[in-house]
Amino acid sequence: MNSQKDGLPTFPDEEAFACIERELGVSLDSIFSSISSTPIAAASLGQVYKARLKNSGKLVAIKVQRPNIEEAIGLDFYLIRNLGFFINKYVDIITTDVVALIDEFARRVFQELNYVQ
Numbered sequence: 001m002n003s004q005k006d007g008l009p010t011f012p013d014e015e016a017f018a019c020i021e022r023e024l025g026v027s028l029d030s031i032f033s034s035i036s037s038t039p040i041a042a043a044s045l046g047q048v049y050k051a052r053l054k055n056s057g058k059l060v061a062i063k064v065q066r067p068n069i070e071e072a073i074g075l076d077f078y079l080i081r082n083l084g085f086f087i088n089k090y091v092d093i094i095t096t097d098v099v100a101l102i103d104e105f106a107r108r109v110f111q112e113l114n115y116v117q
Contacts, residue, residue, distance in 0.1 A: 010042045016049065016064040030054070035062070045069055045113065063115055070113055077106040 016039070021027055028035055032051040039047035046065040053060055084098040 010039050010047050011066060013038060015067060016047060019064055019067070020049075020062060033057070046115075065113065065115060070110075073109060073113070077102065077109075081106075 017028060017035075024031065028051075031054055033054045035051040036049045040050050040061075041048040044066070046063055046069070049062045049064065051060050051062050052058070081099060081102050084102045087094055087098045
C-alpha cells in the first residue's frame with residue numbers, strides 16, 4: 001500500500017534508508033528485523049515506512065523527512081514574509097500585523113519539522 005497524501009512523488013527509498021541510518025548511527029538490520037521496501041505513506045514533509053524492531057518484535061512507523069525540506073520551507077517563508085511587509089505598509093483595510101501572523105505560522109511549521117521533539 002503506497003498512500004500519497006499530498007500527491008507528491010516519494011523520494012528514493014535508498015536515500016530515506018541512508019537518512020535513517022545516519023540519524024540512528026547504526027545499520028537498519030541491527031535495529032529492525034524487517035522494514036517496508038516502499039513508503040506506506042507520503043506527504044509534503046516526508047514519508048513513512050513500517051518496520052519491526054529486532055529486540056521486541058514491536059511494529060513501528062519510521063517517519064523520514066523529505067531531503068532539504070527545511071531550506072525550501074525557509075525560503076518560502078522568507079518570500080511570504082516580504083509580502084507581509086508590503087501588505088502591512090500598503091493595504092489599509094487589513095489592520096492585523098500580517099508579518100506577526102506569518103512568523104507564528106512559520107514557528108509552528110518548523111515545530112512540525114522537529115521529528116525528535
